[in-house]
Amino acid sequence: MDPDAIARTYRRWAPVYDATFGAVTRPGRRAATAHANRQGGHVLEVGVGTGLALRHYRPDVKVTGIDFSDDMLRLAREKVTEKGLTNVADLRQMDARDLDFPDDSFDTVVAMYLISVVPEPRRVLAEMARVCKPGGEIVIVNHFAAEGGALGRVEALLGPFADRMGWHADFEIGTVLGSDRVREIERRTLPPLGLFTFLRLRPRPAAQQAA
Numbered sequence: 569m570d571p572d573a574i575a576r577t578y579r580r581w582a583p584v585y586d587a588t589f590g591a592v593t594r595p596g597r598r599a600a601t602a603h604a605n606r607q608g609g610h611v612l613e614v615g616v617g618t619g620l621a622l623r624h625y626r627p628d629v630k631v632t633g634i635d636f637s638d639d640m641l642r643l644a645r646e647k648v649t650e651k652g653l654t655n656v657a658d659l660r661q662m663d664a665r666d667l668d669f670p671d672d673s674f675d676t677v678v679a680m681y682l683i684s685v686v687p688e689p690r691r692v693l694a695e696m697a698r699v700c701k702p703g704g705e706i707v708i709v710n711h712f713a714a715e716g717g718a719l720g721r722v723e724a725l726l727g728p729f730a731d732r733m734g735w736h737a738d739f740e741i742g743t744v745l746g747s748d749r750v751r752e753i754e755r756r757t758l759p760p761l762g763l764f765t766f767l768r769l770r771p772r773p774a775a776q777q778a779a
């Protein structure tokens with residue numbers, strides 16, 4: 569999706585997001601925040617959206633969130649104020665392809681339901697790895713394309729509608745796992761119906777990355 573399409577699509581999604589896609593994807597948000605809470609320190613949530621996950625971070629875990637869509641971010645800011653989430657340090661409009669943070673800034677970098685939405689997923693992954701501290705973790709929750717079967721055929725049919733829906737239904741996990749910027753440390757499926765995948769990754773030291 570190009571940046572204009574993202575802004576347009578998520579302007580339409582913002583008012584109904586929490587009650588629709590936001591509701592069915594709750595288990596992934598709980599799994600990712602539970603893991604970030606175990607890690608502690610400073611979390612970066614990339615594509616924070618309407619801020620549905622923010623209240624699940626422990627109060628002593630500092631959270632910074634970024635999102636491309638001002639419409640989604642406005643709702644996230646409202647939640648922070650309404651729920652008095654003083655651990656949310658900052659919510660900023662930013663393109664995940666160009667994170668405006670120094671290298672090695674965060675203990676955990678989380679991206680829930682983002683990686684199949686962004687225009688250049690490998691570049692986003694590289695940015696997430698860059699801002700993650702050595703020894704820190706990257707947590708990704710997403711739907712990845714099924715290998716064949718009825719679901720695979722439905723996803724292939726939905727492929728051309730990515731701009732209207734706001735994500736690529738046929739996004740392949742290899743796009744993430746094939747990156748030389750990260751290595752996999754855990755993978756499991758999540759409800760509903762195992763449709764979503766929880767991935768824990770570590771940034772690779774620069775010496776192990778291809779030039």
Ligand SMILES: C[S@@+](CC[C@H](N)C(=O)[O-])C[C@H]1O[C@@H](n2cnc3c(N)ncnc32)[C@H](O)[C@@H]1O
Binds near residue numbers: 574617634679734
């Ligand atoms: C499906 S929503 C997920 C929101 C949130 N993570 C959640 O769990 O509900 C995808 C989010 O990614 C954001 N997004 C898409 N492309 C982006 C980009 N290049 N940079 C930052 N955010 C982006 C959208 O604006 C939207 O808020």
